[in-house]
Amino acid sequence: MKYFNVFLTGIKETIVYRAEFFSGLLAAFLNLLVLWFAWNAVFAASGLQVIGGFTISLMITYLIISSCLRPLTYTDIEYEMESDVRTGGISVFLTKPVSYPLFRLFKGFSNTVFHIITNVIPIFLVSILLIKISLPLNVVFFLISVFLAYFVNYFLAFLTGMWAFFSVGSIWGIKLSKQIVTDIMSGAVIPLVLFPQWFINIANLLPFQAIFNIPLLIYIGKIVGIDIFYSFIQQIFWILVLGSLSYVAWKRAEKKIVVQGG
Amino acid sequence: MVETIIEAKNLGKEFKTLKRESIVKDLFSRNYKKLKALDKINIEIKKGEFVGIIGPNGAGKSTLIKILTGILTPTSGYAKVKDIIPYEKRKENAKNIGVVFGWRTQLWWDLLVKDSYDLIKHLYKIPEDRFKENLETFITILDIDKYLKNPVRKLSLGERVRCDLAASLLHDPPILFLDEPTIGLDVVAKQQIRDFLTKINKEKEVTIIITTHDMGDIEELCQRVIIIDKGKKILDGSIDDIKNKFGTKRVIIVDFQDPIDRKKLKFKGVKTIEIEGNRIFLEINTKTASLSDVIKKILSKWPIHDIKIEEPDIEDIIRKIYRDGI
Amino acid sequence: MFQIWKQLVKMNVKRWMEYRIDFFVGITAIFLTNVISVLFFWVVFQQVPSLNGWTFNQLLFLLGISYLSFGIWHTFLSGISPHRIERYIRNGEFDFLLLRPFNPMLALILGNIDDDGLGDLIAGTMILGYASNMLAISWTFQNIILIILTIFGAVLIILSINILMSTATFWIIRSRMLSEILWPLMRFIDFPLDIYNPIIIFILTFVLPLGFINYYPAQTFLGKGVWKFSAYLTPVVGLIMFFISYIAWRYGIKNYTSTGS
Numbered sequence: 001m002k003y004f005n006v007f008l009t010g011i012k013e014t015i016v017y018r019a020e021f022f023s024g025l026l027a028a029f030l031n032l033l034v035l036w037f038a039w040n041a042v043f044a045a046s047g048l049q050v051i052g053g054f055t056i057s058l059m060i061t062y063l064i065i066s067s068c069l070r071p072l073t074y075t076d077i078e079y080e081m082e083s084d085v086r087t088g089g090i091s092v093f094l095t096k097p098v099s100y101p102l103f104r105l106f107k108g109f110s111n112t113v114f115h116i117i118t119n120v121i122p123i124f125l126v127s128i129l130l131i132k133i134s135l136p137l138n139v140v141f142f143l144i145s146v147f148l149a150y151f152v153n154y155f156l157a158f159l160t161g162m163w164a165f166f167s168v169g170s171i172w173g174i175k176l177s178k179q180i181v182t183d184i185m186s187g188a189v190i191p192l193v194l195f196p197q198w199f200i201n202i203a204n205l206l207p208f209q210a211i212f213n214i215p216l217l218i219y220i221g222k223i224v225g226i227d228i229f230y231s232f233i234q235q236i237f238w239i240l241v242l243g244s245l246s247y248v249a250w251k252r253a254e255k256k257i258v259v260q261g262g
Numbered sequence: 263m264v265e266t267i268i269e270a271k272n273l274g275k276e277f278k279t280l281k282r283e284s285i286v287k288d289l290f291s292r293n294y295k296k297l298k299a300l301d302k303i304n305i306e307i308k309k310g311e312f313v314g315i316i317g318p319n320g321a322g323k324s325t326l327i328k329i330l331t332g333i334l335t336p337t338s339g340y341a342k343v344k345d346i347i348p349y350e351k352r353k354e355n356a357k358n359i360g361v362v363f364g365w366r367t368q369l370w371w372d373l374l375v376k377d378s379y380d381l382i383k384h385l386y387k388i389p390e391d392r393f394k395e396n397l398e399t400f401i402t403i404l405d406i407d408k409y410l411k412n413p414v415r416k417l418s419l420g421e422r423v424r425c426d427l428a429a430s431l432l433h434d435p436p437i438l439f440l441d442e443p444t445i446g447l448d449v450v451a452k453q454q455i456r457d458f459l460t461k462i463n464k465e466k467e468v469t470i471i472i473t474t475h476d477m478g479d480i481e482e483l484c485q486r487v488i489i490i491d492k493g494k495k496i497l498d499g500s501i502d503d504i505k506n507k508f509g510t511k512r513v514i515i516v517d518f519q520d521p522i523d524r525k526k527l528k529f530k531g532v533k534t535i536e537i538e539g540n541r542i543f544l545e546i547n548t549k550t551a552s553l554s555d556v557i558k559k560i561l562s563k564w565p566i567h568d569i570k571i572e573e574p575d576i577e578d579i580i581r582k583i584y585r586d587g588i
Numbered sequence: 589m590f591q592i593w594k595q596l597v598k599m600n601v602k603r604w605m606e607y608r609i610d611f612f613v614g615i616t617a618i619f620l621t622n623v624i625s626v627l628f629f630w631v632v633f634q635q636v637p638s639l640n641g642w643t644f645n646q647l648l649f650l651l652g653i654s655y656l657s658f659g660i661w662h663t664f665l666s667g668i669s670p671h672r673i674e675r676y677i678r679n680g681e682f683d684f685l686l687l688r689p690f691n692p693m694l695a696l697i698l699g700n701i702d703d704d705g706l707g708d709l710i711a712g713t714m715i716l717g718y719a720s721n722m723l724a725i726s727w728t729f730q731n732i733i734l735i736i737l738t739i740f741g742a743v744l745i746i747l748s749i750n751i752l753m754s755t756a757t758f759w760i761i762r763s764r765m766l767s768e769i770l771w772p773l774m775r776f777i778d779f780p781l782d783i784y785n786p787i788i789i790f791i792l793t794f795v796l797p798l799g800f801i802n803y804y805p806a807q808t809f810l811g812k813g814v815w816k817f818s819a820y821l822t823p824v825v826g827l828i829m830f831f832i833s834y835i836a837w838r839y840g841i842k843n844y845t846s847t848g849s
Contacts, residue, residue: 023765030772034779038628041783048638173613173704180620189624194631277848328848333686335846349845356689366680368687372601384592385690 002148025122028067052194057218059191064127065219066188069146069212071115073153073182077108081161100254101158101246106172108154128222141228145215148235152210156182159218162246165253186212193222207238267437267469268307268330275300275325275493299325301493302339305511309436310467312459314474314484318584322493323473327441330471331361343437357386360430360468364442367422368429369414375425376410379432386433393432400428403458427458431468438462440472444479456482477577488498489583497583501576507576508583512546512553516560517567526563532556540567590774593698598702611703618662622655625778627716636693640782645722646810647780652716653775653802657710657742662705665747667696670767673757679846686845693751693837734808738824741800744826749796751833758840777802800825 043049043056046103054062081104083089160178164171183189186208192200214231217223223231277297299322307313312376328334330340332348332355333430340347348355350548361368369378383393401407409417417425423443424529430438440459442454460483462468472479480501488506489497497504527534527544531551536543546556557569604611609842626648633644673696676682687693694767725731751768773796781803792799800822806812807818 023768027768027772031775034772034775037783037785037788038779041640041779042632042636045639048635051635163597167609170607170610173610174615177613177618177620180617180624184624184627190628190631194634196634325848328683331684331687334848335842339848352686353689353691356687359687361687363680366684368684372603377595377599381592381595382593385688441810 028070028123028178032063032067036060037231041062052191054191054193054225062191062216062220064123066212066216068120069149070188071112071120072146072150073157073179073211076163077104077154077157078164078171078175080104080107081158082164085164101250104138104158105154108157113181126205138224138228142215142219145228145235148232148239149166149215150213152207152242153182153209153236153240155239155246156207156211158246159242159249162249162253165249165256182208182211185209187216188212191216207242208234210238264308264310266306267309267344268305268325268471269342270303270305270330270339271341273300273303273305273326273329273336274336274338275322275329275334275343298493300329300336303490303493303495304494305488307453307471309469309470309488310463312463312470312472313481314472314488315490316474316480316580317490321490323490324441325493326490327439327471327473329381331359331439332356357433358435358437360433360435360438362423362426362430362438362440362443364423364445367414367426367533369422369425370410371415372413374411374413375406375417377413378425379410379429382429382432383404388433392434396432396434397428403461404428404454420447423447423451423455424458427455431462434466435468437469440470440474442474444474444476452476452478458568459483473492477580481576489580491584498551504579505574505576508579510547510549511578512574513572514544514546514553514557515541515568515570515572516544517541517569519565519567522564527560529556529559551556592759596699600703604703614704615707615710618704618712620707622651622708622711625651625775640780641812642780645719646806648715649723649810650802650806651778652712652719653738653742653805654712654774655708656712656716657739657801658746658774659705659707659709660739661743661746661750662708663702664705665743666702666705666750666821667698667700668693668747668751668754669751670754670757672696672700673754677757682844686841692841693781693834697747701705718795719794723810731809734805734819738805738819741822741824741826744823744830745797745801748826748829748833749798751830755833755836755840758844773798780806795815797825818824 039056043051043059049055051059126177156178160174161171163174185203185206186192187203188211192203192209192213195203203213214223214235218228218231268287275298277299279297295338303322303326315323315326325334327337330343330348332343332352335349341349343355344358346355346358348359367374369491370381373381379393379397382388383390388396401410404427406421406424406428408423409425414422414425427443434548438459444455447455457478459470459472463483470483472483474480484501486500487497488495499507513535521540522542524534524537524542527542531547531549533545533547534542535545544556553571557571560566560569624718629639629644629647630640630650639641639647673682676685685695688695720727748772750767753770756766776784776788776792777798781792783801784792790798792803804818805822808817
């Protein structure tokens with residue numbers, strides 16, 4: 001009964017925030033609207049049915065799903081880490097038998113889940129019903145790649161958050177920069193395949209495309225068969241690399257805190 | 263004839279607040295309930311007075327101050343500060359008043375104190391020599407020279423209130439409003455501020471209105487006290503008036519030479535409240551017994567070392583008034 | 589009054605230099621946000637020669653006017669925002685604004701200079717400069733006056749919309765959501781309005797006149813279509829919008845002082 005009350009309180013709180021809940025959705029919808037018109041104009045201007053391997057409907061699907069995947073990257077962990085440093089709460093973690101990166105992982109995950117429920121599912125349902133976008137050909141593989149993408153992004157965010165430990169400044173600018181670079185280099189805003197080859201080559205060497213590009217291409221069926229597993233390996237590779245870097249950074253930070261006393 | 267500098271006539275303020283019922287009901291209809299924060303307040307304050315406004319929390323003190331400073335409009339009656347209606351001519355009124363809120367600084371958080379003062383000089387168009395003169399005076403009395411180069415956000419509470427006080431008076435306003443200025447301060451800081459306020463009230467004839475919960479402030483600073491409760495003015499008079507009217511219980515401390523049996527002290531209207539060896543604390547109800555009569559009786563009956571008459575505790579008096587009304 | 593503004597600028601610069609890393613990082617981050625639409629056009633024009641009759645440089649010109657105007661607003665005039673008004677009301681600072689012998693709207697607008705806006709300003713200038721160079725626009729005296737008026741009007745439009753959104757805070761305290769919608773709305777004018785359907789064009793012209801920020805003025809400069817004199821409309825629209833927002837603001841303050849906080 002107690003937990004039911006907690007649930008009720010949560011609902012009440014959500015209603016209080018209902019306007020803000022809608023604004024996030026509205027903003028995403030407006031963005032998609034602009035892109036819908038823009039790409040239609042592009043296809044019309046080109047006179048082609050297919051640009052870069054995309055038909056107009058495939059492009060729209062791509063952009064909608066990209067919009068749905070965005071909440072994956074909504075982690076506030078950078079801000080929480082910054083506040084941990086500022087308030088000194090970070091020292092508390094040193095006394096507990098808990099790994100800080102893992103703690104932040106689970107805490108951040110609940111935030112993500114909330115965003116998925118409030119933002120993604122509505123967009124997704126609306127898109128399927130109204131615009132009739134196609135469902136993924138490989139649902140299972142798609143979900144696996146999304147799952148892996150989450151971790152790639154998480155460790156990237158963690159490293160970004162580490163900035164708070166090693167510099168005096170605020171984290172806001174770095175986080176925004178990271179987000180934009182991710183948006184561009186991951187194909188979230190413009191499919192990577194449309195960029196010149198040299199750009200694609202650089203992007204392939206970076207972890208960002210493991211966050212959006214891979215899941216998106218799996219969804220629309222541009223990555224099939226054995227290539228899917230190759231993509232998974234890429235994602236896992238980045239998880240390991242970024243994860244280790246995070247661990248190393250955390251250890252370094254730990255030492256610094258112990259020496260400086262928080 | 264000293265001019266009336268602040269006037270409130272039948273001042274009333276009613277708030278409409280949403281009655282929050284269940285979520286579902288709220289979606290369909292809005293129910294308002296009316297809250298009377300001020301009810302027919304009539305006050306006249308003359309130039310140079312030092313008035314304390316006290317009352318229990320939620321009594322309407324802040325509402326009154328907000329109307330007088332121009333940031334709230336009344337729903338009935340009117341108020342005039344130096345012949346200007348503050349909530350109608352806000353900018354003009356601002357030039358005539360200084361304001362210090364104990365809980366929030368008026369200085370710019372990120373700036374150095376002296377930069378804030380410079381900004382004020384420009385905002386109020388204070389002539390340079392007047393500005394320098396005032397600043398010098400305030401720096402000396404309030405002892406804030408060492409904080410001038412600090413950012414405001416780095417000041418402690420006591421330092422900040424002192425800097426705020428200086429800031430509020432740079433433009434030589436004839437009226438100063440203080441809302442809980444000594445809250446949270448230590449004894450030394452409180453005394454500094456009280457001394458400062460007394461000085462400018464006497465020397466510069468600044469009319470000062472102070473709201474406070476600190477009785478020490480009231481006793482030391484105010485000649486006149488206005489008590490507001492539930493939006494109504496329930497008392498308006500000098501401290502002595504209040505003590506005489508309401509100070510019905512006086513305590514005397516008698517140091518007897520020899521031990522005394524307390525039963526012998528059972529006079530009418532006299533109660534023994536504490537015994538420390540030969541020292542006896544007696545509480546006398548001045549409604550039923552005369553203070554001088556009781557003392558005469560004690561002196562005539564027993565040899566004593568010393569007698570002390572305690573001043574009526576204004577705090578107790580006020581507390582009783584809050585509790586029981588007039 | 590100008591003295592006060594100079595003082596504030598000095599003090600702000602002092603503060604930025606104190607946190608130099610934040611200063612540069614912030615500007616860079618904001619600068620990057622302007623890159624996305626440029627990249628979009630760059631990528632798209634690998635595939636198509638023109639978009640709805642607009643060439644690459646013409647589109648950059650469109651972006652440039654918008655971003656430059658936005659940058660000016662962001663840096664110098666963004667003091668009134670729903671976020672800030674809400675914060676001031678909550679922590680009581682708004683009352684202090686009213687206690688000063690100074691117009692509160694002016695105090696807010698002029699008193700808050702945002703160094704981050706320099707990222708928008710620099711990006712906008714670069715894009716506009718590059719585009720007008722590539723388009724070989726002749727900067728005759730008339731054109732110079734025109735561009736100044738255009739940007740003046742565009743800045744006023746942006747300012748007015750922000751004031752209107754902020755005014756909503758006086759009635760509905762949690763109006764932060766409104767500013768969240770502003771960013772995607774501004775994205776609409778990254779593209780020439782003719783790509784949209786008539787309803788949207790109508791909204792962006794007569795309801796929320798964002799079109800006058802860059803689309804209509806661009807028509808004049810680029811010699812496009814029937815709207816030869818549309819650039820002159822922009823400052824007019826700007827002034828009208830500002831007038832409306834000022835009235836709304838006054839109304840909002842009246843409401844605030846009668847309901848307290």
